[in-house]
Amino acid sequence: MMPLAEAQARLLANVPPPPATERCPLNAALNMVLAETVTSTVTVPPSDNSAVDGYAVRYADLGRVLPVSQRIPAGAVPAPLVPGSAARIFTGAAVPAEADTVLMQEECEALDGQVRLPAASSVKTSPVKKGANIRRAGQDIRAGDEVVSAGTRLSPRHLGLLASVGVAEVSVYRPLRVALLSTGDELAEPGTAAAPGQIYNSNRYLLHALLAEAGMIPVDLGRVADDYAATHGALASAGQRCDLVLTTGGVSVGEEDHMRAAVAALGSLDLWRVAIKPGKPFAFGHLGDTPFMGLPGNPSAVLVTFMILVLPWLRRAQGLAGDPMPPCVGLPAGFSTDKPGKREEYLRVQVVGEAGQQRLQPHPNQSSGMLSSACWAEGLAVVPAGRVVREGDVLGFIRF
Ligand SMILES: Nc1nc2c(c(=O)[nH]1)N[C@H]1C(S)=C(S)[C@@H](COP(=O)(O)OP(=O)(O)OC[C@H]3O[C@@H](n4cnc5c(N)ncnc54)[C@H](O)[C@@H]3O)O[C@H]1N2
Numbered sequence: 527m528m529p530l531a532e533a534q535a536r537l538l539a540n541v542p543p544p545p546a547t548e549r550c551p552l553n554a555a556l557n558m559v560l561a562e563t564v565t566s567t568v569t570v571p572p573s574d575n576s577a578v579d580g581y582a583v584r585y586a587d588l589g590r591v592l593p594v595s596q597r598i599p600a601g602a603v604p605a606p607l608v609p610g611s612a613a614r615i616f617t618g619a620a621v622p623a624e625a626d627t628v629l630m631q632e633e634c635e636a637l638d639g640q641v642r643l644p645a646a647s648s649v650k651t652s653p654v655k656k657g658a659n660i661r662r663a664g665q666d667i668r669a670g671d672e673v674v675s676a677g678t679r680l681s682p683r684h685l686g687l688l689a690s691v692g693v694a695e696v697s698v699y700r701p702l703r704v705a706l707l708s709t710g711d712e713l714a715e716p717g718t719a720a721a722p723g724q725i726y727n728s729n730r731y732l733l734h735a736l737l738a739e740a741g742m743i744p745v746d747l748g749r750v751a752d753d754y755a756a757t758h759g760a761l762a763s764a765g766q767r768c769d770l771v772l773t774t775g776g777v778s779v780g781e782e783d784h785m786r787a788a789v790a791a792l793g794s795l796d797l798w799r800v801a802i803k804p805g806k807p808f809a810f811g812h813l814g815d816t817p818f819m820g821l822p823g824n825p826s827a828v829l830v831t832f833m834i835l836v837l838p839w840l841r842r843a844q845g846l847a848g849d850p851m852p853p854c855v856g857l858p859a860g861f862s863t864d865k866p867g868k869r870e871e872y873l874r875v876q877v878v879g880e881a882g883q884q885r886l887q888p889h890p891n892q893s894s895g896m897l898s899s900a901c902w903a904e905g906l907a908v909v910p911a912g913r914v915v916r917e918g919d920v921l922g923f924i925r926f
């Protein structure tokens with residue numbers, strides 16, 4: 527059994543170069559990984575503009591009654607402010623040259639063609655400062671600024687930012703294609719009647735969704751029987767169509783477990799059995815040149831090995847920059863254990879208690895065969911191998 531950290535390091539040392547790039551319109555780029563750094567050609571906002579509906583004035587004129595010399599809606603190009611006048615202005619409109627302050631209309635009194643400005647000190651809310659309510663040109667982005675760097679997974683925020691600098695399409699890495707194969711004679715598909723002795727195939731749907739959530743393309747190859755020839759045949763064709771072959775079940779030690787032998791026959795079995803709980807029988811290898819990962823059949827072992835071993839590898843392979851491991855924060859344990867484990871354990875936990883006094887509370891049933899506890903849980907608490915937990919000890923917490 528290989529220590530988890532060693533298995534993770536070996537996997538990450540075996541990441542292929544990133545996939546080909548393609549041009550992608552912003553509306554299709556959510557969750558894609560940016561292949562080249564985008565630099566802005568424009569300044570945002572392009573000019574000083576008003577944060578409120580009101581009047582653009584010179585600060586020195588506060589307290590006076592002034593004629594209104596122009597009206598500036600958003601999008602208009604204003605003339606310089608006529609000395610001794612105010613300009614009617616609206617939110618987002620360019621502030622005219624010579625004006626140095628904008629007053630909210632609620633603080634002014636509109637008269638016929640004129641406006642009475644408050645005295646600098648007499649404003650209801652707070653005294654007016656010179657420069658008030660003006661959003662400066664370039665306060666967001668300046669021409670030449672780096673906007674989003676290569677290797678970023680594009681979130682809705684990034685897409686909005688890219689649009690704000692006028693970019694319509696970006697260069698992204700082609701999403702990885704991951705072949706999914708479930709093994710097990712006992713599996714029935716949801717929507718069909720399960721015969722006696724059968725259980726429903728949950729891993730297929732769990733993994734399909736985990737991959738889609740990560741921005742990758744699941745290539746669902748269905749189910750293969752617990753039979754060497756069938757497993758060999760399914761793996762041989764799966765390996766030709768994708769960037770990774772991901773299987774569930776059949777990687778343990780029983781004579782019904784054919785996965786390892788089939789992988790070794792089609793390429794190499796590079797790693798098998800990791801000190802992780804759940805998920806010990808995890809396997810990594812190659813089918814010809816195509817990487818292979820074999821997850822155990824138990825659904826919560828699938829979830830944990832996907833998060834801790836598969837997804838970091840996929841993130842790297844997809845071209846994502848930075849730490850590929852899931853974000854992990856420290857929180858105190860609300861429980862204790864009586865003996866140390868041989869494997870690093872990932873417990874399905876809730877975070878309980880008031881803000882500032884939160885504790886990790888594990889589900890009472892940590893069986894790797896059940897998924898209801900994974901849905902009850904908010905994330906995974908990490909108990910290192912060889913460690914006895916005392917209540918209050920700080921443990922790593924990985925949110926789902
Ligand atoms: N003698 C030993 N037996 C087992 C060991 C061991 O070290 N020595 N390890 C145990 C551990 S840990 C795990 S995890 C499992 C993994 O076994 P396999 O990867 O070979 O998986 P299967 O035996 O095929 O299935 C395990 C379990 O999961 C259910 N399953 C399988 N596929 C699905 C699916 N698509 N959807 C829902 N449930 C699925 C299957 O019915 C079994 O109950 O081995 C232990 N045994």
Ligand code: MOO
Pocket residue numbers: 802803804805806807822824827894895
């Ligand atoms: O992975 Mo097994 O689920 O460690 O029990």
